[in-house]
Amino acid sequence: MTAFIKKMEHGAHLDDADREMLRHAIGRTKQIGARHDLIQEGDEPDNVQLILEGFACRYKLLPDGQRSIMALLVPGDFCDLHVAILGEMDHNIGTLSPCTVAEISRETVDYLTDENPRITRALWWASLVDEGVLREWLVNMGRRPVEQRLGHLICELLERLRAVGLADANSYDLPLTQEELSDVMGCSLVHINRSLQALRSAGLIEWQGKRVIIPNVTRLMDHAGFTPNYLHLDKKRRMKGTSASLMANAN
Amino acid sequence: MTAFIKKMEHGAHLDDADREMLRHAIGRTKQIGARHDLIQEGDEPDNVQLILEGFACRYKLLPDGQRSIMALLVPGDFCDLHVAILGEMDHNIGTLSPCTVAEISRETVDYLTDENPRITRALWWASLVDEGVLREWLVNMGRRPVEQRLGHLICELLERLRAVGLADANSYDLPLTQEELSDVMGCSLVHINRSLQALRSAGLIEWQGKRVIIPNVTRLMDHAGFTPNYLHLDKKRRMKGTSASLMANAN
């Protein structure tokens, strides 16, 4: 919950009333165990789901049974804000760890966006950042060897989790198995295992149970070719134009 | 121009007045030669650019000089509709072939979206489809060998170009070099060359100059594991909710 509001703060300048509106918007929440689907390809849901705690992912299954994970969802991330426009889900969303998930009705979303331009801007910002992350993942996948790819992902999650208060300066909990990592990175489980070992023996990462520790963040970022610009986590010059009303009243 | 309107029609039910508004929205157009940047990383443009003719791409350059192409833009596609919210471009856009590009001022975009909910819906739809395409490319990159990957891209472009009237039932002009294809597919030029040969000798594609011919579309789609659902090119049950107003007045 606080993760959600912290995230939104990165997308717009919210005041106390805005934060209060967001808090009220969250209606029912539910607990879901690890490895359960929140929504499936072809679904046309009536509510919007939001991760409050735990890790989830967007994924597709291929005819030959392979799984491809196209996004990791952490607390504060929306699952399916967009599906009403597209008609139906073109992918699945499943939990990776046990999750707390909020359900927000369409009516509530409509109310928020009709009434509050700052919240609307924050929601739109979140959606565009997701797109930026997808582009960077594509670069990662296409042009970096698996060892750097892993390092890049670990850097990205450090930034994203710090943005919602779930990581300290150089470590965080990452509840993914190596098999799940292999579905993210598009390579074999064995290769993940060996690449992680390489990163560890290079002193770039350490692993204590489910917690990742990055002894020297700058060094890992350098090794992985990571630059955080695509996460757009600073609001600096972003408020000038009026064109944020682009998506006004699309029904 | 007609490509642009044809594309928008896939996103919402437009009437004659809507189409007229779209036609008027396009102000200055410019001709750009092949391999010129339309916008670069770090830019904060005041106008929105729209491809009217030709092929362009989104790309990033890596420190070691490698190029990664994360999206192909064809007539009807927007370049940077979103950048006002994010603050600055996190990637470059460059032409691949000579292009005709329209510049639309922010004021015009604001006017359209304030006044016309159907156009707003169509614009939002376009943005969400871009995201769906990114997800599918990520699957393609991570889980399919290069030969199928190429087949998949060729199928996707057939659908996208047919949607804007630039392809017939089984062929279209594809003005990309093999080197550019290698930057899209994240592999070496030599490997692209050999994979294309494999597709040709399997009778799955033919190449006449810059034109791709697909002798048997079903067979290629099958070979590549292509399903067009992620392009959301049919409007069927898509108009029920009101939540398309999600992005209303975000300034």
Added chain:
DNA sequence: CGGCATTTTGACAATCGTCAATCAGTGTGG
């Protein structure tokens, strides 16, 4: 025809996947 970009080829090396087995950690029932 000559120059240049693009495509094609061959030989070889590096990366990465597959298979199959072992090791380590955790929780359960007896």
Added chain:
DNA sequence: CCACACTGATTGACGATTGTCAAAATGCCG
């Protein structure tokens, strides 16, 4: 408390895919 089952991590051997290098062939355009 320990045997057992189960999941997840690790290892070795081997083969397949893909990259690199360098050269030759092809096509296009002035």
